[in-house]
Amino acid sequence: MSLDLNLLRTFLEIYAAKSVTRAAEELSLTQPTVSHSLARLRTQLGDPLFVRGPRGLVPTNRAHELFQVFRSSVDAIDGAIDSSAAFDPSTTVRTFRICLSDIGEVIFLPSIMRHFGTLAPHASLESVPMNVERIPHWLAHGQVDAALTSLVLGGGARREGVIKDRYVCLLPRSMAPKQAKLSDKQFDALNFVTIDPTAGHGQIEERLADSGIRLRTALRVHHFSALPSVLLEGSLAAVVPLEIAERFCRHWPLEHRELPVDSPAFSVDVYTDHKIAASGPALWFRELVRESLRDMPSALGPATD
Secondary structure, three states: OOOOHHHHHHHHHHHHHOOHHHHHHHHOOOHHHHHHHHHHHHHHHOOOOEEEEOOEEEEOHHHHHHHHHHHHHHHHHHHHHHHHOOOOOOOOOOEEEEEEOHHHHHHOHHHHHHHHHHHOOOOEEEEEEOOOOOHHHHHHOOOOOEEEEOOOOOOOOEEEEEEEEEEEEEEEHHHOOOOOEOOHHHHHOOOEEEEOHHHOOOOHHHHHHHOOOOOOEEEEEOOHHHHHHHHHHHOOEEEEEHHHHHHHHHHOOEEEEEOOOOOOEEEEEEEEOOOHHHOHHHHHHHHHHHHHOOOOOOEOOOOOO
16 A cells, blocks of 8 residues: 555644644645545545544544654655755755753753754754664664764664763752762762663763762652752752753752762763765754754864764
8 A cells, every 4th residue: 555645744744733724724735635635544544543632633543653654754755855955954844853861851952952943944853752772773764863862872873972071969058068079978878869771871870880889779760850859858869960960050959069989971972873864964963963062061072074
């Protein structure tokens, strides 16, 4: 069975808008035309795809399954068309995708989006939740254009360092000693919040252990964004990257202190696929991510290819 590419685009717009009317507006088509296209899809796929709900059209389970397949297929076709011609970010309507942890969205996404919105005003950017095990597959199949993480990924993806950072201890201001560096005794007396490895910093405890540091974990969470409130309410501490600690300290009554041993350093790397990001829109996006983060205090120098 073959499907018209325009039908796939119609499906994706309905999925995003949850409305035939709004999808028609986005596609610059009439509502009857979009309704007819949806009817064709339902017939060919043997599924209603969307059912009415209190807040618009609700995708069926089959529609959820098809969304990623259709999205990847359309982007791959658009990417092939773009790469076969001179890519112009100022006119492209492509959707770019980048894998980020929750704290990566806080730290990196504003700068990336500022550059992206200026250079590609008609394109869109989607932040994809971090799934460390799936990233190599997503990159190789064009399902995401790039990933920013401090983890070392397998799968043969291209890896380029963009940020250099180190770990510090973050704790409530009322618990922070006056000296800049914690003693072994002070550190050992703390109870810690640790981050689940799936958040993109799964190497924290491993690297600390290599430096002779053991954490007494009182709470494990999945998101860095939960840290300020739980540290303050629970009188707890956390070992986090300095960049994160400084941001939290600007907005919360928290302070950071040096670890009792030399702090393990690490890099945040941008991962892309060697073949896909060799030209066209994916290459442009990789360079945009690198350039967007170059002004950060912890940025590494320009990469040498």
